[in-house]
Amino acid sequence: MKMNRNLYRAFLLITFLTLNGLILYGISSIWSYLNTGADRKTMLHLPAQLTSNYLPKVNWSPLNNDGRPMELQTLQELERDYIKAWYVKNNALETNNHYGVNDYYTDSARVKLYKVLDHNKANNISVKTTTIEHNPILNFYSADGKLAVLTDKNVQIQEQVFVDNIMLLKRSYESSFQAMLLLEDGFWRVRHLVEIENTPVSVSKDQSIPQTVLSEIRDIKGLNYYPRENPWNMFGKHFQDTVIDSDFSKIKSLGLNSIRIFIPYEGFGKTTLDTDKMSQLQRTMDLASKNKLKVTVTLFDFYGDYSLADWTLTHRHAEKIITALKDHKALQAWDIKNEPDLDFKSRGKQNVLSWLGQMVKEIRKWDNNTPITIGWSNPEAALNLTTELDFISFHYYRKPKDFLASYNALQDAINNKPIVLQEYGYSSYDGIWNAYMGSEEDQANYYKEMQTMITNAKLPFLLWTLYDFTEVPDNVVGRLPWRKSQQQHFGILDNQGNLKPAYQEIIK
Structure with a gap:
């Protein structure tokens, strides 16, 4: 009888420890998941190292913006997310898939992009595009550090347009853009990206080798x-x-x-x-x-x-x-x-x-x-x-x-x-x-x-x-x-x- 009682106590102790272990494991898993979910890299549907897939040249003009001065680290983060937004857009236009757009565009911006993607998909249109060079100017940075406005001048763009998998247009051109980005959940999302009048940069015609x-x-x-x-x-x-x-x-x-x-x-x-x-x-x-x-x-x-x-x-x-x-x-x-x-x-x-x-x-x-x-x-x-x-x-x-x-x-x-x-x-x-x-x-x-x-x-x-x-x-x-x-x-x-x-x- 005494042996049975000891076995019963041991069983209860083991059960108690096991349940507590499972509870602690569950809590730690939930905590890890929540922290992971808050991590920008693991939230994305696209590869974490986007910059390894898309590396256009970015030439910032000297900072002389209205509003609050921008710190170097913040500027680097703004550039990172802005260029990633371009990558996501380029990828979406090629595949006509919404994949990843939510992560780099706010509600109103993504609605406009979705309309384009849905129209292209319905008409079997695909656009392959990449940008070679960006020349951004920071125009404004808000006092609360949550809004930035920039002008991206003379963006060099390569584009190929396909209809029914047949290339109908191929062009190389320059364009300029006005962009507004909002800081949400620790990263920058595009609120507006509007094409504006482009002023070509004068280039010396004499590039001949002596x-x-x-x-x-x-x-x-x-x-x-x-x-x-x-x-x-x-x-x-x-x-x-x-x-x-x-x-x-x-x-x-x-x-x-x-x-x-x-x-x-x-x-x-x-x-x-x-x-x-x-x-x-x-x-x-x-x-x-x-x-x-x-x-x-x-x-x-x-x-x-x-x-x-x-x-x-x-x-x-x-x-x-x-x-x-x-x-x-x-x-x-x-x-x-x-x-x-x-x-x-x-x-x-x-x-x-x-x-x-x-x-x-x-x-x-x-x-x-x-x-x-x-x-x-x-x-x-x-x-x-x-x-x-x-x-x-x-x-x-x-x-x-x-x-x-x-x-x-x-x-x-x-x-x-x-x-x-x-x-x-x-x-x-x-x-x-x-x-x-x-x-x-x-x-x-x-x-x-x-x-x-x-x-x-x-x-x-x-x-x-x-x-x-x-x-x-x-x-x-x-x-x-x-x-x-x-x-x-x-x-x-x-x-x-x-x-x-x-x-x-x-x-x-």
């Missing part, structure tokens, strides 16, 4: 560079500055004066640049300067999106690199993208060209002293965007006998701008995947023929490449062994660093 700079382009004699041991993976944990220094010395001893290097978009961290790799890039430029080599920097390698939603992200990537390197004495040119014409079919030619054209405009804002080019994959593709570029670059891997006809046709089409043969070369691979038909002698004969034509035409050149490579990543030419084997043997030095016969044809 002829003294272009004369250096006409004197390019160089090669596309990757280290022997880690091609297409030059920066990162395999980076070796002593190896690069030695290679640059070899390049200079060839009588060459220039190199072209590549920055992988994702590999460098997209908008959040990898600081270690940026330091290695700076070190590479320093070593080039030490060895009296000029450098063409290809800003986007292994990039292929081009969608409007991605534009501002690529702008921030390019801006950071250009700002860091634009005054370096080794810098010779900016090459926007390696062989973008290969993406015409999969991404749409006009999408690719629009992205490239806008990138030229953005680069000129950050650096108007360095020539800009694009590394087209063939002479015919190099006819695109010729008026926007400072010099024209093309690649050529066809037979030498057809070279002069292709080059002359390009030269006739672009008037007097410099032309650079930015990639060319011949594989010495002689294995089974080439039916044992190649040889180092064939490679030397190729260069003998090509260098004669290049010299006679006084054509600047960057050959492919210094070394044969032991490994070629799959994302360069794919997995097919006959393609990878060919790519491994384009060097004028073999994979041990020994001279190949082609070497002698280069140094003549």
Whole structure:
């Protein structure tokens, strides 16, 4: 009987403790939920880090507003929520979905936007849009800190209008807006966003590169560079500055004066640049300067999106690199993208060209002293965007006998701008995947023929490449062994660093 009583007491005690534990757990869960609900980031239906998806340039005018002075932190919060409101609006116009609008617009503002979205949805209209640059002026900040009025001048907008999934309109324009924002629940919501008369900013028409700079382009004699041991993976944990220094010395001893290097978009961290790799890039430029080599920097390698939603992200990537390197004495040119014409079919030619054209405009804002080019994959593709570029670059891997006809046709089409043969070369691979038909002698004969034509035409050149490579990543030419084997043997030095016969044809 006594044992039963003890068991009963133990049961009651355990039950009591369990119930109290459940009650405390429930209270803590409710408290956590309420606090989470009050957190701006977790309230949103959209990703928490909106700024990682949309990064237009924002240039505030100096604060001289009526009402209360605005603190720097408050200004940053206002900018954050204002730009997020634009992102939400752009996303809603593309999808015709109300998702997220409640979080960035007050009742009256969202009603107007909902009408537009519902009309577009009913008529199967979709609008893809993004803003490139905002220039806000704070006009008023209330004494209670809950209302702000700003004018956003000369907002640069890209827009594509689709009806029944067919693009009917594509435009690039500027507009100005008056905005009123209210502070609610700790963040700023748009109360009014009204388009107003826009006054275009006068821009100097003379943005041409000095002829003294272009004369250096006409004197390019160089090669596309990757280290022997880690091609297409030059920066990162395999980076070796002593190896690069030695290679640059070899390049200079060839009588060459220039190199072209590549920055992988994702590999460098997209908008959040990898600081270690940026330091290695700076070190590479320093070593080039030490060895009296000029450098063409290809800003986007292994990039292929081009969608409007991605534009501002690529702008921030390019801006950071250009700002860091634009005054370096080794810098010779900016090459926007390696062989973008290969993406015409999969991404749409006009999408690719629009992205490239806008990138030229953005680069000129950050650096108007360095020539800009694009590394087209063939002479015919190099006819695109010729008026926007400072010099024209093309690649050529066809037979030498057809070279002069292709080059002359390009030269006739672009008037007097410099032309650079930015990639060319011949594989010495002689294995089974080439039916044992190649040889180092064939490679030397190729260069003998090509260098004669290049010299006679006084054509600047960057050959492919210094070394044969032991490994070629799959994302360069794919997995097919006959393609990878060919790519491994384009060097004028073999994979041990020994001279190949082609070497002698280069140094003549």
